[in-house]
Amino acid sequence: MEVKLPTFNSVFSIDCVIFGFEAGELKILLIERNEEPFKDWLALPGYIVEQDESIDNAAERILYELTGLRDLHMQQFHTFGEVNRHPQGRVITVAYYALIRINGQKEVKPVTQYAKNAFWHPVNDLPKLAFDHSEIFETGFNKIRRRLNYQPIAFELLPEKFTLTQLQSLYEAVLNKKLDKRNFRKKMLSYGFLKELDEKQKGVSYRAAKLYKFDRRKYTKIFQNDLNLDK
Amino acid sequence: MEVKLPTFNSVFSIDCVIFGFEAGELKILLIERNEEPFKDWLALPGYIVEQDESIDNAAERILYELTGLRDLHMQQFHTFGEVNRHPQGRVITVAYYALIRINGQKEVKPVTQYAKNAFWHPVNDLPKLAFDHSEIFETGFNKIRRRLNYQPIAFELLPEKFTLTQLQSLYEAVLNKKLDKRNFRKKMLSYGFLKELDEKQKGVSYRAAKLYKFDRRKYTKIFQNDLNLDK
DNA sequence: AATATAGTGTGTCAAATTTACACCATTAAA
């Protein structure tokens, strides 16, 4: 949003809450602003929507420019349209969340200068953000918290191959509560969309855990009735 | 949306899916368009957002101008931003749903000429709508279908005093499936937010049913943990 | 080689919730 405001009436922007999971913590990507207003504050990455791109495309473009990543799970979750949410003029913003595999094979590197100073921040220890971005974050966090149980959100945040303990630790981070190990495993495996691999965790100094993969085809088969209930 | 498009870049509008429940059917309010494009087509009521009003206020204003009603349950549910969704230029629209008591005490009468020809249409028998309004409707319908179970949506659509059979019939209309009478009642009453009145249904030619009221205070007490999970 | 350390992987039982299911009661109209 550090772009100069055009002179015509209202401006339309996208703001992204980019979630990642690392070291047992849920994190979001924040940038440090170089310009007024809110110079030196932390903010959600965001940008203005171009004339000739859909808002979904705009969200993907902005994410790409910031992280070099494409084809991530992105989802619009709310539009913020208070008159004075931006001190320099009327800016209506559509907020998206994106889910990233921080430990995935692809690297996160900004393509533009815009994201020079983008860093991951644990969601449990966020400072007050610029504009109404704290509220946007809260809304987005609540959204994925709720969707965790009926959309395959978790598997977008984990590496392709993961252990059940990692999966549980992600659920605990998002839901912010401890879960029972045996019950969690029983439940997850009962769905039938986790594929057990013939492979084990590597590089740990204790008994290595089995690795699993998310089987998207089975998932959609199982939940095809609910599929169209979301947007 | 029959307003002339301004000449600056993008236009911002609100479209409303206005739900009502009548004669055991879920219905939405549609207008017949007088102007091109989509002259004579049915469309969702919608309007352009003014410079100095928040989108929530715009939604309330538009609803008021169309129905004469205020203080209804309204909720933004999705923003539609395809480049070519409006044939005359770039129009991004925030979609809201509104819930109306068709049989309620207040009357539905349009305040502006805009809604001269607004009629209720059963959701199960809708023609193709103007623009992308069919898609907007579907998305909104799915939204309330999902929310029915964790937000007090049903009671916004029923008269203040209602019978359990009416409540069940509303659930069946929204979820599009039959429910078991005894199990439905047991469950609903077990929540504890329905207040049994000393009053009975009137004007029916069969045994009159007990009337109930929704106790919002008890509801929020019971579900206060979930409350902040939505927006 | 022995031991310490750290996390893996597993089953049962009680409680709570969900589901299936049928008949008598009441009212007004004929």
Next chain:
DNA sequence: TTTAATGGTGTAAATTTGACACACTATATT
């Protein structure tokens, strides 16, 4: 008084959820 229409009610089986503890395995350390 009979008919038509809907109101109102309980129980038992099946399923799901929740609580709970210990032996196993791989590596690192001594």
